[in-house]
Amino acid sequence: MENKHALTQVTPAGLLVALGIIYGDIGTSPLYVMKAIIGEGGTIQPDVVYGGISCIVWTLTLQTTLKYVVLTLRADNNGEGGIFSLYALVRRHARWLTIPAIIGGSALLADGIITPPISVASAVEGLRILYPQIQTIPIIIGILTLLFLLQGFGTRIVGKAFGPMMLVWFLMLGTLGVISILEHPQVLKAFNPYYAYELLVIYPGGFWLLGAVFLCTTGAEALYSDLGHCGRGNIRISWIFVKSCLLLNYFGQGAWLITQSGKTLAQNPFYSIMPEWFLIFGIAIATVAAIIASQALITGSFTLIGEAIRLNLWPKVRLRYPTLSKGQVYVPSVNKLLWGGCVAIVMYFEESENMEAAYGLAITVTMLMTTILFCYYLYTRRYATTGVFLFLLTYLTIELSFLVANLIKFPHGGWVSLAIGIVLIGVMYIWLRAYRIKLRLTEYVHLHDYIPALKALSEDRTVPKYSTHLVFMTNANRTNDIESKVIYSILQKRPKRADIYWFVHVETLDEPYTMEYEVHTIVPDDIIRVTFRLGFRVALRINLFFKKVVEDLVKNGEVDITSRYESLNKQNVTGDFRFVVLEKFLSFENDLPFWERMTMDAYFFIKNFTTPEDRWFGLDTSSVKIEKVPLVIRPVENVPLIRIK
Structure with missing residues (x-):
């Protein structure tokens, strides 16, 4: 109840x-939207201006306001939003829902590589009005590089300045828009949706301008993803102010463009509505706003990857938590990937006008996938079937229209974002497919069948003691099950005598921030299983969590962790703990179908570049033993060996 209240409450902060x-x-x-609609160097025509603004008004109303702010924000997963949170809500109902989740998440990440360059470039290029010969590419790359270097420190300190700076930005947008509208108030007639219809249906080639119009709503998906940071109530109220300022500025640009009818568009209309004395201030504010836009998207990408890892959709890469802020995560490998991608985009496209050709195509795919997942969410919540069908039909029509219109961007740069998206889809598919192959064919045994052998080994003084407390990480979901490889490691590979055997299992939940644990004492003071139930956004710090569990057990008198060595026991010295993590490699003794073999080869190739299991679980490296075990998925049968005399 408290969480629901926090989600809906509205506060000035x-x-x-x-x-x-x-x-x-x-x-x-x-x-960049109005510039993209008219086209730099294009002739300014009133039909295109009025129709373009009308399309923007109704896109922001239907797509951003109705679909995301009013409807999709209802689909919160314990206060968290985003395509993977939505997927976590519905994935138990149908296995095929993994497909739209993977496609949508990959497309969102791909689009994230283009957003920082186009935002920063569009702002910095305003300097050319004052300094026509200035080289903007080094400035853009410099700003982006500095931005990515700062990620490791967290956004808490910088984040405090984000709100006031964006307030200044939106007030500037609205004020400039109002001043320009007053000079040509007739532009307000573009509120009439007929002008949008006229542009899309009657004006020659007008439908294809939807690709440029769509750029006005690309941030709607990020709005849903950040639900957990701000709450539904704050988003809905603040959106009224934001949308008003955006529309005022679009109408202001439109008013200026109408006064230039018949002329060639020589410079960005965004800067053209600024008084000349204000230009340098406007460019500075725009650059700061572009940096904030980039920062928000980078942070969103980290969160997205963190969720994907927990949902077995992404390799286990190193995660860092630079501040105590809820849910804030830093992914060094993704930070490098995004930086490299952004710099490559800047070097390849050079101008923001060229980037517009690549921008927006991928995000239309994400929005389509969100529509599919949200409709299934409504279906599972027993909403009226007619209403769900109408929602699906309406938004498939709108978003497919945007997608088709955006396809003309494909040969002009749109292929870049789609190519990045396809690579990311491939990685996610390989990781999930390999996970399912391993899960299906990993051999489990009943732990109770081995209790006598474990107790006998624990008491066998002829075997050197391996550790007082031996802790194995296990993937077995059922309390009485254990991987056969774990038993093999303890009893056969090298007998590991210990006083207490601990088996630790981590269960990832669909709720984002749950932190619970269960203890099953299988044999008192001999064999204990601990199951951690952690939300998909909780940092894996098993070393820390396990210490807390042991402290609680000692406090309750459920276990004695004093060293069993006689000399140390008299001094009440705590026994040593040692973790064993089994790291699998693909055995040569496999006879797999072609596609499964390719999948597993790709999986283990990618795994070479990921975080080792001990660091992934947050274990202390001084007390961890990594054991390599062969993964025999399908052993070779009928080996044609012939004995000769």
């Missing part, structure tokens, strides 16, 4: 945070 975190992408869209 919450509204300010929402401005700073959520609206960076959608808030900086006036920098």
Whole structure:
């Protein structure tokens, strides 16, 4: 109940945070949308101006306001939003839902590589109005590099400035828009949806301008992803202010463009509505807003990858938690990947105008996938079938129209974002497919069948003691099950005598921040199993969590952790703990079908670049033993060996 209240409550601080975190992408869209609709160097025509603004008005109303702010924000997973949180809500109902989740998540990440360059480039290129010969590429790369270097320190300190700066930005948008509208108030007639219809249906080639119009709503998906940071109430109230400022600025740009009818568009209309004396200030504010937009998207990418890892959709890469802020995560490998991708985009496209050709195509795919998942969410919540069908039909029509219109961007740069998305889809598919293959064919045995052998080994003084407390990580979901490889490691590979055998299992839950554990004492003071039930956004710090569990057990008198060595026992010295992590490699003794073999080869190739199991679980490296065990998925049968005399 408390969580629901926090989700819906509205506070001044919450509204300010929402401005700073959520609206960076959608808030900086006036920098390039009208320029993209008219086309730099294109002739300014009133039909295109009125129709384009009308399309923007109704796109922001139907796509951003109705679909995301009013409807999709209802689909919260314990207060968290985003495509993977939505997937976590429905994945138990149908296995095929993994497909839209993977496609949507990959497309969102791919689009994230283009958003920082286009936002920063559009802002910095305003300097050319004052300094026509200035080289903007080094400045853009410099700003992006500095931004990515700062990620390791966390965004807590920088984040405090985000809200006030974005408030200044939106007030600037609205004020400039109003001043320009007053010079040509007739532009307000573009509220009439007929002008949108006229552009898309009657004007020659007008439908294809939807690809440029769509850029006004690309940040809607990020708005849903950041639900957990700000709450539904703060997002809905702040969106009223944000949308008003955005529309005022779009209408202001439209008013200026109408006064230039018949002329060639020589410079960005965003800067053209600024008084000349204000230009340098406007460019500076726009650059800061673009950096904030980039920061929000980078942080969102880290969160997305963190969720994907917990849901077995991404390799186990190193995660860091630079601040105590809820849910804030830093992924060094993804930070490098994003930086490299952003720099490559800047070097390849050079101008923001060229980046517009690649921008937006991937995010239409994400929005389509969110529509599919959200409809299934409504279906599982027993909403009226007619209403769910109408929602699906309406938004499939809208988003497929945007997708088709965006396809003309494919040969002009759209292929870049799709190519990145396809690579990411491949990685996610391989990781999930390999996980399922391993899960299906991993051999488990009943732990109770081995209790006599474990007790006998524990008491066998002819075997050197391996550790007082021996802790094995296990994937077995059932309390009485254990991997056969674990038993093999203890009893056969090298007999590991210990006083107490601990088996630790981590269960990832669909709720984001749950932190619970269960203890099953299988044999008192001999064999104990601990199951951690952790949300998919909880940091894996098993070493820390396990210490807490042991402290609680000692306090309750459920276990004695004093060293069993006689000399140390008299001094009440705590016994040593040693973790054993089994790391699998693909055995040569496999006879797999072609595609499964390819999948597993790709899986183990990718695994070479990921975080080792001990560091992934957050274990202390000084007390961890990594054991390599062969993964025999399907052993070779009928070996044609012939004995000769």
